[in-house]
Amino acid sequence: xxxxxxxxxxxxxxxxxxxxxxxxxxxxxxxxxxxxxxxxxxxxxxxxxxxxxxxxxxxxxxxxxxxxxxxxxxxxxxxxxxxxxxxxxxxxxxxxxxxxxxxxxxxxxxxxxxxxxxxxxxxxxxxxxxxxxxxxxxxxxxxxxxxxxxxxxxxxxxxxxxxxxxxxxxxxxxxxxxxxxxxxxxxxxxxxxxxxxxxxxxxxxxxxxxxxxxxxxxxxxxxxxxxxxxxxxxxxxxxxxxxxxxxxxxxxxxxxxxxxxxxxxxxxxxxxxxxxxxxxxxxxxxxxxxxxxxxxxxxxxxxxxxxxxxxxxxxxxxxxxxxxxxxxxxxxxxxxxxxxxxxxxxxx
Amino acid sequence: xxxxxxxxxxxxxxxxxxxxxxxxxxxxxxxxxxxxxxxxxxxxxxxxxxxxxxxxxxxxxxxxxxxxxxxxxxxxxxxxxxxxxxxxxxxxxxxxxxxxxxxxxxxxxxxxxxxxxxxxxxxxxxxxxxxxxxxxxxxxxxxxxxxxxxxxxxxxxxxxxxxxxxxxxxxxxxxxxxxxxxxxxxxxxxxxxxxxxxxxxxxxxxxxxxxxxxxxxxxxxxxxxxxxxxxxxxxxxxxxxxxxxxxxxxxxxxxxxxxxxxxxxxxxxxxxxxxxxxxxxxxxxxxxxxxxxxxxxxxxxxxxxxxxxxxxxxxxxxxxxxxxxxxxxxxxxxxxxxxxxxxxxxxx
DNA sequence: GAAAGTCACGAAAACGTTTTCGTGTTAAAA
DNA sequence: TTTTAACACGAAAACGTTTTCGTGACTTTC
Numbered sequence: 001x002x003x004x005x006x007x008x009x010x011x012x013x014x015x016x017x018x019x020x021x022x023x024x025x026x027x028x029x030x031x032x033x034x035x036x037x038x039x040x041x042x043x044x045x046x047x048x049x050x051x052x053x054x055x056x057x058x059x060x061x062x063x064x065x066x067x068x069x070x071x072x073x074x075x076x077x078x079x080x081x082x083x084x085x086x087x088x089x090x091x092x093x094x095x096x097x098x099x100x101x102x103x104x105x106x107x108x109x110x111x112x113x114x115x116x117x118x119x120x121x122x123x124x125x126x127x128x129x130x131x132x133x134x135x136x137x138x139x140x141x142x143x144x145x146x147x148x149x150x151x152x153x154x155x156x157x158x159x160x161x162x163x164x165x166x167x168x169x170x171x172x173x174x175x176x177x178x179x180x181x182x183x184x185x186x187x188x189x190x191x192x193x194x195x196x197x198x199x200x201x202x203x204x205x206x207x208x209x210x211x212x213x214x215x216x217x218x219x220x221x222x223x224x225x226x227x228x229x230x231x232x233x234x235x236x237x238x239x240x241x242x243x244x245x246x247x248x249x250x251x252x253x254x255x256x257x258x259x260x261x262x263x264x265x266x267x268x269x270x271x272x273x274x275x276x277x278x279x280x281x282x283x284x285x286x287x288x289x290x291x292x293x294x295x296x297x298x299x300x301x302x303x304x305x306x307x308x309x310x311x312x313x314x315x316x317x318x319x320x321x322x323x324x325x326x327x328x329x330x331x332x333x334x335x336x337x338x339x340x341x342x343x344x345x346x347x348x
Numbered sequence: 349x350x351x352x353x354x355x356x357x358x359x360x361x362x363x364x365x366x367x368x369x370x371x372x373x374x375x376x377x378x379x380x381x382x383x384x385x386x387x388x389x390x391x392x393x394x395x396x397x398x399x400x401x402x403x404x405x406x407x408x409x410x411x412x413x414x415x416x417x418x419x420x421x422x423x424x425x426x427x428x429x430x431x432x433x434x435x436x437x438x439x440x441x442x443x444x445x446x447x448x449x450x451x452x453x454x455x456x457x458x459x460x461x462x463x464x465x466x467x468x469x470x471x472x473x474x475x476x477x478x479x480x481x482x483x484x485x486x487x488x489x490x491x492x493x494x495x496x497x498x499x500x501x502x503x504x505x506x507x508x509x510x511x512x513x514x515x516x517x518x519x520x521x522x523x524x525x526x527x528x529x530x531x532x533x534x535x536x537x538x539x540x541x542x543x544x545x546x547x548x549x550x551x552x553x554x555x556x557x558x559x560x561x562x563x564x565x566x567x568x569x570x571x572x573x574x575x576x577x578x579x580x581x582x583x584x585x586x587x588x589x590x591x592x593x594x595x596x597x598x599x600x601x602x603x604x605x606x607x608x609x610x611x612x613x614x615x616x617x618x619x620x621x622x623x624x625x626x627x628x629x630x631x632x633x634x635x636x637x638x639x640x641x642x643x644x645x646x647x648x649x650x651x652x653x654x655x656x657x658x659x660x661x662x663x664x665x666x667x668x669x670x671x672x673x674x675x676x677x678x679x680x681x682x683x684x685x686x687x688x689x690x691x692x693x694x695x696x
Numbered sequence: 697g698a699a700a701g702t703c704a705c706g707a708a709a710a711c712g713t714t715t716t717c718g719t720g721t722t723a724a725a726a
Numbered sequence: 727t728t729t730t731a732a733c734a735c736g737a738a739a740a741c742g743t744t745t746t747c748g749t750g751a752c753t754t755t756c
Binding site: 002004049050053072075079094095096098110112114115145268271291294295 | 395
Binding site for chain 4: 020
């Protein structure tokens with residue numbers, strides 16, 4: 001149970017000053033070769049490593065970035081973390097995670113905890129509750145204290161910061177176009193309430209693709225799910241809504257869903273009702289996760305490139321951290337990650 | 349861009365000493381009510397929050413726990429994190445994550461980075477490479493430096509620390525028993541190489557369940573997958589192996605797989621070959637993740653209670669951190685989380 | 697009216713670094 | 727021999743806290 005060795009202990013042991021030890025280890029020209037050798041050998045022997053906390057205090061930077069997400073048990077978000085971690089590590093940073101659990105207050109508390117010196121900047125995606133309340137004061141306060149924020153996926157124009165988003169609008173459009181090109185005439189949309197920015201954009205993409213082809217959108221083909229509750233809780237309600245969708249629209253031949261779960265559920269129910277996928281009904285989802293790939297039939301999806309989003313977000317943040325901030329010409333950028341349509345078995 | 353306010357600045361502004369400010373904020377009896385009021389009001393106005401790094405340095409504890417896992421884009425591990433985060437936050441700790449990516453050297457490097465003061469203790473699951481190399485020096489060194497470790501899931505008896513494991517042996521046994529009870533006569537096992545401790549235990553459970561019922565295990569029914577590569581890379585090879593398994597054992601009527609992916613693949617291939625699940629072939633997997641739940645037919649699995657594992661691991665760690673360590677009677681415990689069989693549509 | 701006690705506050709050390717500046721010793725230059 | 731320069735090292739401050747100890751000014755007690 002011997003504590004980690006410190007400069008002070010090395011100094012005492014070798015009968016030199018702390019400064020000398022520090023300089024010797026950093027190969028300063030001020031120190032004689034003899035002393036350097038001696039100190040470095042001793043340090044190596046005792047496996048000396050500088051204390052990160054002391055360094056952080058001294059340098060006023062922690063080389064750690066904080067990431068706040070609504071939920072970690074979620075393919076998209078964990079893949080983003082994976083991307084952030086990748087470039088963070090490559091550039092000498094650690095990653096500390098906070099989960100908001102889709103709750104506004106947890107988001108605020110978590111950010112406050114981390115903002116008090118623990119990290120240098122944030123990569124985050126807002127909770128649904130925050131989006132609903134439209135209360136962004138904690139973001140702005142954090143930023144005025146000189147701590148940069150990069151938002152991804154769920155963003156909002158009221159907050160002025162770097163952003164990484166997916167091209168939700170065009171992704172959805174591409175998907176619906178595909179369905180139309182494949183011969184679908186009656187295409188349903190399963191989406192979220194509009195306060196979720198990404199849901200709204202995907203809905204717009206759906207509408208525009210229809211319009212483009214002269215198809216008039218019908219209200220009864222659009223199902224908006226209230227996601228205040230989490231998936232698990234209202235799975236059955238969800239199922240029956242989708243079932244109703246199919247039953248009241250017997251000639252439904254295409255479904256575009258704004259996430260994997262909805263799409264899979266649609267496939268399941270379609271088949272239960274005797275429709276074949278993809279011959280009777282074609283289905284496309286959003287978010288290219290494990291579910292899409294391993295489903296039977298596997299699901300055609302719009303790929304969000306989550307990992308790439310994480311990497312880009314981390315790069316934006318670290319770039320900002322390492323730029324000598326001539327705070328005057330602060331300029332924020334929004335990076336758009338283009339989506340790809342990954343075609344699998346659920347479409348023809 | 350105004351920096352966060354410090355005690356020193358408050359002191360200067362109010363023309364008192366730093367000590368007075370500190371005491372006033374902590375409501376010390378040494379300070380007059382007048383001064384307290386004044387200081388507290390000022391601190392509130394400027395939203396003073398003590399700097400975590402300074403506190404960490406002073407207290408020699410960071411109130412942060414490090415978690416090292418092989419892979420985050422994985423339902424099981426992200427759920428464990430979720431559990432760790434839950435109790436960590438509840439008890440006033442932050443969580444910092446490191447990914448080993450199943451690599452020994454990344455595991456070592458990541459642990460060294462965090463061990464230099466950034467965290468108070470580890471929750472971790474070893475990489476496959478570490479298990480293969482059987483090199484555990486980094487764990488032991490970390491612990492002799494007074495930094496506790498709690499291992500979960502992938503553990504090894506050569507390392508003396510607290511552990512949280514799943515009852516792999518009995519979980520597997522229960523599953524195979526279930527298949528036998530359901531009338532299966534010829535049950536295949538799809539597992540990993542033996543160096544993965546959990547794979548080995550689950551294999552033993554399979555064998556014992558068979559033996560219990562007087563069934564003699566046949567080598568050609570056991571498929572051991574070399575997982576050195578990751579899933580994605582050798583998916584096709586895997587598929588053809590499983591296909592061969594079915595073809596060379598035409599009367600196969602049950603499959604037990606040590607994870608979800610293998611189980612799903614088995615179902616897919618079985619159906620492709622014209623077998624009905626569950627009427628011709630029944631399938632059970634391990635790891636109760638999203639895939640099992642959303643598959644069609646949904647998969648019967650052995651649930652590992654990942655979140656509960658994370659919670660328990662965090663509790664063990666924090667308990668140890670907060671106990672005044674009478675280092676003499678250091679005692680390590682191994683908590684076994686019991687598994688449940690979650691019955692779904694892939695069994696009768 | 698002196699001794700003792702209370703009150704309210706400040707000085708300083710400590711946590712582990714890095715870095716600036718000062719200083720004593722020796723060697724080179726004048 | 728004296729001045730200067732180079733060399734090798736140490737003292738101290740700083741990062742932002744908390745906490746121990748000391749101290750001056752009053753107030754109480756006999």
